[in-house]
Amino acid sequence: MTREDDMKEACSHEAEHADNPLEKLRCLVLSRGYDSILQFGKMFRRLDEDKNHALSKDEFADVLIQFGLELSDEEVSEIHSGFDEDGTGCINYNEFLDKLRPEMNEPRIEIVEEAFAKLDESGDGVVTLDDVRDKYDASHHPKVLAEESTEDEVLLKFIGRFEEGVSQDGKVTKEEFLDYYSGISKSIDDDEYFITVIRNSWKL
Structure with a gap:
């Protein structure tokens, strides 16, 4: 499981x-x-x-x-x-x-916001899907580390989550980014492990 x-x-x-x-x-x-x-x-x-x-x-x-x-x-x-x-x-x-949204403690919020800030180079509060594709390293995703999915599968699914519904403008907001990682956070009890996953995924 x-x-x-x-x-x-x-x-x-x-x-x-x-x-x-x-x-x-x-x-x-x-x-x-x-x-x-x-x-x-x-x-x-x-x-x-x-x-x-x-x-x-x-x-x-x-x-x-x-x-x-x-x-x-x-x-x-x-x-x-x-x-x-x-x-x-x-x-x-x-x-x-x-x-x-499931509560994330301050260290978790800070690392997720740091990742978003790295993507949001213009500082306008949104990032494009191309930014995500270019900067996301799927090899550190929990499913890849557990050998449940390949890197390509995780990347395609990750991007697809932001492309569905209203995100057809090709933009990801900070709120959407936090919403996504709140789900990941809920499934990981250890703060250090969660922070490591985010840091490695976004090359922080």
């Missing part, structure tokens, strides 16, 4: 015993794999046609349905109302996704 499989299984179990709806939702999303937070965030952004970074309760429920997540009406209402602090009937999905 792979690290990713272990995480999926653990999160599925944790979802059944979660203390609150938000934690249950986080576990359900993570039970889909490394890139689940990334893809969940993409779905929010895809539905935000007017780009106001807000979703109504019905839009929020639609995201859950499209992602195949089963929450009760009461749980959906509790999550949405908890983020609708100004009573407008809408939530800022960026703030919501920040809370949903």
Whole structure:
């Protein structure tokens, strides 16, 4: 069983015993794999046609349905109302996704942000997929180290995750980058190992 499989299984179990709806939702999303937070965030952004970074309760429920997540009406209402602090009937999905993303401690966040900064040479907050292709060393990915995938397979899958949905503009945002690595982080308990994986992958 792979690290990713272990995480999926653990999160599925944790979802059944979660203390609150938000934690249950986080576990359900993570039970889909490394890139689940990334893809969940993409779905929010895809539905935000007017780009106001807000979703109504019905839009929020639609995201859950499209992602195949089963929450009760009461749980959906509790999550949405908890983020609708100004009573407008809408939530800022960026703030919501920040809370949903598995927590990374400061050393992990710093190394992921360092990797993104290396890619984002212009400092405009986005990197192109060509930047990723040129600078990503897949030989240090956990799946390659465990001989579960080849370097080419990991690279193609890695890039593909950012190309799906709304990322067809060929750009990767810092939020998307953090979303992706939050899934990897969740599956790795050891800080030093996680930092080494990022440092070697991006040649930091």
